[in-house]
Amino acid sequence: MRARALGEAGPAPSRTQMIMDKISGEEVGCAGGAYSYSALKRLDQIWSSICEAQADSKVPEVVTRVQGPLVDYDFGDGSEIFDVLVCGGTLGIFVATALSYKGLRVGIIERNIIKGREQEWNxxxxxxxxxxxxxxxxxxxxxxxxxxxxxxxxxxxxxxxxxxxxxxxxxxxSPAKVVEIMKERFVSSGGAVFEGKSLSSIYVHDDLAVLNLSDGGSLPCRLVIDAMGNFSPIVQQVLLIFN
Known part of the structure; x- marks a missing residue:
């Protein structure tokens, strides 16, 4: 019975898994914040799906070009037009803060919380x-x-x-320290943070772009900066166009 029980045990962890299991610190939801072994496996699955994708595979169309200026848009009470909206907060916080320091009205859209990971950046x-x-x-x-x-x-x-x-x-x-400093500096300079909100779609007009969010809200701006990383839905749409 003991031999069979041992035989039925799962495979021994790989050296990669053992090393990554020793990494301390919690994962964060932003780009570069997932560095556990399970996160590595998720990334591997995503990469495999990209490599195995067929030419006719459907990629969600996130960005839509609309001819003409934006008309008949209900901005709602107290809403505003941003000069720049940055999608993705971990790296986006740096360019957002720099632009805010130049006097521009800047907002950041981040699906999780803007927070740096514990593992070092080089x-x-x-x-x-x-x-x-x-x-x-x-x-x-x-x-x-x-x-x-x-x-x-x-x-x-x-x-x-x-x-x-x-x-x-x-x-x-330390990403945790530098991102925290940048976030505080961005907010104190007048920047707006939209955490816990994902980008659903962007409609680009001649004069403005309108970003629709996962919670049903929308934000207009003059410039959109994509800082969502390699798996950005905007990047996927661009790759589909050129392929």
Whole structure:
């Protein structure tokens, strides 16, 4: 009985699963926030479905072009026309904050909560200084968000030699800290946050675009920025057009 019970046990976890199961911290819903083994399997399934998709596969049409200006639109009491609406908050929060600092009326649409993950992002100091030059992060704050620093990095392929690189992706920064700073800065500069809302469709007129949300609401703007990542429904529609 013991031998049969052991024989009926499930397969042993792979090395990948064992490593990823040791990663601490909760997942967050935004882009890059899912880094557990189950999340990896979900991404693998999505990638497989993309690779196996037939040429005639139907992709939801999210963006629709409408000729002429926007007319007979009920903006409702207290509603406004945004200069820019950014779809996707984890990376979108950076460009949204920069534009808000320029005096534009900016909103962010995020299906979950705008929150950075616990696992580090890798970046170069030169790239971080670009954010400082834009004016949305100070040099003192950069030092606060840096979790690790290392040099040099070894790159190479087996039997093909090695290259040692200095100051390339050699910083580990805390997404949780930097996204929190950006979110507070964005809101304090007058930016609007629409969390827990998914994008359903976009109607692009000659003068404005209208974004329809999953909760039935709609937001008009002059410019739409897609920061929803590789699996953005807008990207999928564009790929279908070019394929």
């Amino acid at each position: 970046i170069s100091r030169e790239e971080l200084m670009g954010i400082v030059e834009v004016g949305i992060l100070s040099e003192e704050e950069i030092e606060q968000i840096i979790s690790s620093e290392f040099n040099p990095n070894r790159c190479g392929f087996e039997s093909k030699g090695e290259i040692w690189l200095e100051n390339i992706l050699n910083l580990g920064i």
